[in-house]
Amino acid sequence: MTEIRSSFFLLNLYSFETMGKIYRQAVMAVIINTDAKVLIGYSPRDKSFKFPQGGLEGKEDLITGIKRELLEELNYQLLDEQILEVYHEKVRYPFPPDCHPIFMGQELSIVKIKHFAGAETVPQDDEFDQLEWIYPKDIGNYNYEYRSIAYQRALEICGLL
Numbered sequence: 001m002t003e004i005r006s007s008f009f010l011l012n013l014y015s016f017e018t019m020g021k022i023y024r025q026a027v028m029a030v031i032i033n034t035d036a037k038v039l040i041g042y043s044p045r046d047k048s049f050k051f052p053q054g055g056l057e058g059k060e061d062l063i064t065g066i067k068r069e070l071l072e073e074l075n076y077q078l079l080d081e082q083i084l085e086v087y088h089e090k091v092r093y094p095f096p097p098d099c100h101p102i103f104m105g106q107e108l109s110i111v112k113i114k115h116f117a118g119a120e121t122v123p124q125d126d127e128f129d130q131l132e133w134i135y136p137k138d139i140g141n142y143n144y145e146y147r148s149i150a151y152q153r154a155l156e157i158c159g160l161l
Contacts, residue, residue, distance in 0.1 A: 023092055
């Protein structure tokens with residue numbers, strides 16, 4: 001009984017320290033073109049670069065989630081045959097302090113996508129205002145803020161670094 005109380009106390013202490021926050025379940029797209037470059041974008045809202053990504057809604061599966069996010073952010077119509085791989089290993093990053101009222105960070109599932117030359121990539125909202133195709137080895141040349149380590153690991157998982 002004492003062990004159960006101790007575990008309960010530690011769980012409550014953890015919740016208090018993180019103020020009940022959890023990692024948001026999300027999905028990110030690593031889109032690769034025929035030149036072996038990946039798509040990143042500058043977010044004026046975040047004042048840094050990032051991959052197309054977003055939180056999963058309700059019980060949404062990864063493929064439905066990434067299709068929705070790409071359509072919302074870039075008007076990108078993702079076809080099933082473009083999906084090269086969905087990885088089991090996830091990456092995560094914490095948000096800066098007091099950045100989000102509910103989540104302490106994001107835990108991202110990675111979807112590797114083959115870009116079709118005719119696919120549209122046009123920013124649709126304030127998520128991105130500039131898109132760039134970069135070689136994965138050049139990831140360190142861009143400001144990703146608190147996402148840098150997670151993004152580097154995501155490219156490693158995809159076999160691109």
